[in-house]
Amino acid sequence: MKKFFGFLIILVLVGCGYKPSSQYTRDILGNSIYADVSISREDPKNSVLIKDAVNEAIITRLGSKLSPKEMAYTKLFVKIDSVSFSPILYDKDGYVISYKATVSLDIRYSNEDIMNDFSTSGEYDFPIEPNSIISDSKRFEAIKFASLDALNEFISKIAIIGMQKKE
Numbered sequence: 001m002k003k004f005f006g007f008l009i010i011l012v013l014v015g016c017g018y019k020p021s022s023q024y025t026r027d028i029l030g031n032s033i034y035a036d037v038s039i040s041r042e043d044p045k046n047s048v049l050i051k052d053a054v055n056e057a058i059i060t061r062l063g064s065k066l067s068p069k070e071m072a073y074t075k076l077f078v079k080i081d082s083v084s085f086s087p088i089l090y091d092k093d094g095y096v097i098s099y100k101a102t103v104s105l106d107i108r109y110s111n112e113d114i115m116n117d118f119s120t121s122g123e124y125d126f127p128i129e130p131n132s133i134i135s136d137s138k139r140f141e142a143i144k145f146a147s148l149d150a151l152n153e154f155i156s157k158i159a160i161i162g163m164q165k166k167e
Helices: 002-015 021-029 044-061 136-166
Strands: 032-037 074-090 096-110 115-127
Touching: 021 136, 032 044, 044 074, 044 136, 074 115, 074 136, 096 136, 115 136
Parallel strands: 032 074
Antiparallel strands: 074 096, 096 115
């Protein structure tokens, strides 16, 4: 019975012209993408984390392949604008127990058809032990997930452009 309802839902979605947003994004960015993340001299560790997040987003969220610059349909150039941490929750004694990581990225993409610039930002909330500092592992995890959130915003903006082109 569950299979029947699942099939029925898929049939309705396909019948009404539903397309996932990743399809619109892939229409704009193509299947082969070159990603270049500028390495910051002040904070090279963050740059490496963001590079990993960009690569992960290209493969998992877009379903595209990473390609060498010469063979790529689209070239992404990502620059870290800022990384910040701010306290968002305190315990009864006034100690910080939760932080918000915010990552702002400047993303430029270009392909045969178009060149465009975007500024995106992502956030990630995470807890820490009261009266302690942010550990490196928590910090790196927060930067990675905030970067993925910023990249999701970029992907959403590209999907909107792709939907507008189809109309």
